[in-house]
Amino acid sequence: MLDDLDPKEFEATARAVMEACGEAPDAAARAGLLAEAGLLGVSAPEDIGGLGLGLDFAIPIVSAAGAGLLGFPLIEAMLLSRALAKVAPEVAGTICTGQAVGTIAWNGTLEAGKVAAAPLAGDATHCLVFCKDGTAILIETAGLQPEMAIDDLDLELPTGAFALTAAEGPALDAAAVAALREDAKMLRAAFALGSATTCLDLAIAYSQDRVQFGKPLSANQVLRHRMSRDTLALETTRNAITRALAEPAEGAGEAREAAWQAAAHYGPAVAESAIQIFGGMGFTWEVPLHRHLRQMLTQNAHGAAAAGLAAVAARLMQTPTNSWYEDIQSAV
Amino acid sequence: MTSHDQISGAASGEYGRKVRAWLQQNLTDELRTDRALETPPSLEALIAFEAAQHTAGLTGITWPTAYSGHGLTLREHLEANREIGLSPMPNAVNSIGKELVGPIVMAVGEERQKQQFLPAILNMQNIWCQGFSEPGAGSDLAGLTTKAEKTADGWRINGQKIWTSGAAKSQRCLLLARTGVKEDRHRGLVMFAVPMDSPGIDVRKIRSIDGQWSFCEVFFNDVIVDDADRLGAPDEGWTAATRVLSIERATNRMYRAWRFQSEIDHLVAACRSDARTFAILNEHARELAWLRMQVELLKGHVETLVDSLMAGEEIAHRGSFPKLFWSEAHQRFATIAQQIVSRFPRNGGQVLNDAKARMQDLYLTGRAETIYAGTTEIQLDIISKRALNLRKAA
Numbered sequence: 238m239l240d241d242l243d244p245k246e247f248e249a250t251a252r253a254v255m256e257a258c259g260e261a262p263d264a265a266a267r268a269g270l271l272a273e274a275g276l277l278g279v280s281a282p283e284d285i286g287g288l289g290l291g292l293d294f295a296i297p298i299v300s301a302a303g304a305g306l307l308g309f310p311l312i313e314a315m316l317l318s319r320a321l322a323k324v325a326p327e328v329a330g331t332i333c334t335g336q337a338v339g340t341i342a343w344n345g346t347l348e349a350g351k352v353a354a355a356p357l358a359g360d361a362t363h364c365l366v367f368c369k370d371g372t373a374i375l376i377e378t379a380g381l382q383p384e385m386a387i388d389d390l391d392l393e394l395p396t397g398a399f400a401l402t403a404a405e406g407p408a409l410d411a412a413a414v415a416a417l418r419e420d421a422k423m424l425r426a427a428f429a430l431g432s433a434t435t436c437l438d439l440a441i442a443y444s445q446d447r448v449q450f451g452k453p454l455s456a457n458q459v460l461r462h463r464m465s466r467d468t469l470a471l472e473t474t475r476n477a478i479t480r481a482l483a484e485p486a487e488g489a490g491e492a493r494e495a496a497w498q499a500a501a502h503y504g505p506a507v508a509e510s511a512i513q514i515f516g517g518m519g520f521t522w523e524v525p526l527h528r529h530l531r532q533m534l535t536q537n538a539h540g541a542a543a544a545g546l547a548a549v550a551a552r553l554m555q556t557p558t559n560s561w562y563e564d565i566q567s568a569v
Numbered sequence: 570m571t572s573h574d575q576i577s578g579a580a581s582g583e584y585g586r587k588v589r590a591w592l593q594q595n596l597t598d599e600l601r602t603d604r605a606l607e608t609p610p611s612l613e614a615l616i617a618f619e620a621a622q623h624t625a626g627l628t629g630i631t632w633p634t635a636y637s638g639h640g641l642t643l644r645e646h647l648e649a650n651r652e653i654g655l656s657p658m659p660n661a662v663n664s665i666g667k668e669l670v671g672p673i674v675m676a677v678g679e680e681r682q683k684q685q686f687l688p689a690i691l692n693m694q695n696i697w698c699q700g701f702s703e704p705g706a707g708s709d710l711a712g713l714t715t716k717a718e719k720t721a722d723g724w725r726i727n728g729q730k731i732w733t734s735g736a737a738k739s740q741r742c743l744l745l746a747r748t749g750v751k752e753d754r755h756r757g758l759v760m761f762a763v764p765m766d767s768p769g770i771d772v773r774k775i776r777s778i779d780g781q782w783s784f785c786e787v788f789f790n791d792v793i794v795d796d797a798d799r800l801g802a803p804d805e806g807w808t809a810a811t812r813v814l815s816i817e818r819a820t821n822r823m824y825r826a827w828r829f830q831s832e833i834d835h836l837v838a839a840c841r842s843d844a845r846t847f848a849i850l851n852e853h854a855r856e857l858a859w860l861r862m863q864v865e866l867l868k869g870h871v872e873t874l875v876d877s878l879m880a881g882e883e884i885a886h887r888g889s890f891p892k893l894f895w896s897e898a899h900q901r902f903a904t905i906a907q908q909i910v911s912r913f914p915r916n917g918g919q920v921l922n923d924a925k926a927r928m929q930d931l932y933l934t935g936r937a938e939t940i941y942a943g944t945t946e947i948q949l950d951i952i953s954k955r956a957l958n959l960r961k962a963a
Contacts, residue, residue: 487651562838
């Protein structure tokens with residue numbers, strides 16, 4: 238029964254599907270492969286065709302997508318099928334069964350007339366558009382010509398923009414949008430963890446294979462310690478995700494933010510470190526480390542990681558809630 | 570049930586609330602570590618406070634009731650440590666007794682030794698020090714030279730220990746010595762519970778960079794120790810102890826994440842008391858925000874390890890992660906905090922003076938955090954060897 242499932246059991250399947258997706262001709266074919274294995278709707282309710290499992294089951298799948306450089310907006314599909322399940326079960330169902338390809342325009346608002354940073358906008362059938370008041374609307378993209386970005390860092394998921402004057406479609410209220418953004422933090426953290434783990438694994442293997450001055454690179458303490466630090470960085474991210482999923486009573490929101498900030502901070506840093514360990518090879522187009530770095534930095538931009546940290550700073554400057562310091566009078 | 574919904578998902582429960590209430594009642598201004606006190610609390614006052622903590626259920630939480638412990642689980646231990654961390658409570662005088670000696674005695678001690686030593690640690694009759702490091706053997710304990718020779722009436726100890734924190738106020742020393750020669754490396758190591766008033770023990774204090782006199786050198790000149798004070802057989806005792814220590818590294822000072830959080834809270838609250846210091850604080854807002862996130866990340870390390878321990882998993886090298894992560898993040902915080910308080914106005918009043926004294930002290934004492942309990946470099950070696958198994962030869 239589904240109750241007895243462990244999220245880890247999805248890892249092997251997810252990895253195999255990501256590999257198959259690498260050979261698939263287009264987004265629709267990838268959607269089919271992902272849906273067939275039940276990966277798109279793993280955390281979506283059963284009544285729309287999902288598996289009805291928690292967000293923790295999506296974590297290893299999204300990690301595998303990051304590791305496998307998946308060319309499909311999996312994070313967006315998972316977010317949309319969860320968020321829309323109640324307000325638009327039909328379209329949510331088509332997204333989680335792979336019949337429709339959903340994306341999210343992470344930049345801009347409807348009111349500004351243009352929304353951008355929508356991964357795979359050219360192949361998407363639907364796109365979620367944010368509004369100024371914190372709500373969002375799901376539009377159909379049929380008949381709309383996306384303007385594809387020419388400055389994307391990411392090579393796996395080209396983004397596009399849509400010019401809009403009005404929008405029609407199922408709407409998410411502000412609370413639903415806020416919940417979607419919280420889920421997105423966890424999924425992006427998992428994505429970066431998978432991507433960065435692949436980078437470190439490649440660097441560890443290379444360092445033990447490459448011989449210079451009669452010994453493998455891994456014999457040098459300066460590189461051993463570098464890889465130990467990278468290991469600590471990823472272990473920190475992994476444990477933070479585990480803790481955030483458990484929603485600790487003392488602050489589930491801070492725990493999610495920390496997991497996301499850890500991934501946003503350590504993920505690209507581990508990829509940079511791997512490039513350094515590879516030396517000249519690390520700077521080549523052929524070695525995929527730069528692809529990982531590019532996709533992680535793009536996730537940081539989509540998820541507005543820097544703005545997230547600025548918000549933490551703003552909260553931190555407020556009066557602390559620690560009862561041992563509540564008697565100190567504030568003068569500001 | 571998945572593993573992570575045991576501890577980390579648990580609400581701050583009744584045990585934690587009980588601990589908080591006790592601390593609010595009993596942690597007086599004279600004992601608080603966040604006050605710039607002209608006269609620090611006396612050793613007697615600290616011992617009395619620590620003995621009262623045991624009675625109140627703040628220490629010995631997971632120890633069996635047969636040895637004066639509270640017979641509870643790591644869940645209650647974690648809950649109590651959250652509250653201990655959030656409070657400005659003085660560090661334990663007898664942390665070696667509680668975090669090192671207790672678990673080792675429980676693992677390798679004979680029943681009579683458990684009865685003799687364990688309750689006396691919790692009720693503060695016996696303060697312990699740790700006699701492991703030597704001038705020629707710090708992290709590399711294989712270089713240990715302190716000798717233990719079997720005699721007719723026990724063991725004769727000769728040698729020198731160093732960095733023995735609190736030796737001058739201790740009643741017992743957990744001593745590591747060798748029965749053979751230095752070339753035996755890790756073989757022939759034996760542990761003793763040495764009474765510190767034994768003839769032939771000479772304790773000399775060493776002053777540390779924070780002005781304190783806690784460190785000591787301890788000389789053992791023909792010190793006779795009863796065989797009854799040997800902990801475990803030669804070799805066996807030490808092997809078991811290293812196993813215990815790998816778990817201890819993961820669970821000791823479990824309050825550190827919450828203490829770190831509380832120190833940030835104190836700095837922010839103090840800076841908010843004056844528009845000038847608030848402006849200084851704001852210059853560091855972003856870096857402090859990242860450190861505040863690192864506090865959450867440290868909780869992730871601690872709580873995940875507690876979950877693993879409660880699930881009966883092996884910890885092995887994983888104890889290195891929280892130690893390494895905490896020491897570097899906390900040291901970084903202390904550096905920034907020092908930069909902030911160094912710009913406080915003169916005669917800024919008690920609130921600012923208290924914060925300044927605490928942050929300066931944290932900065933200086935913090936230098937030790939990446940050195941003790943295995944330096945940063947040793948932790949990195951452990952990870953590269955045990956977690957990554959990195960090759961050294963072609």
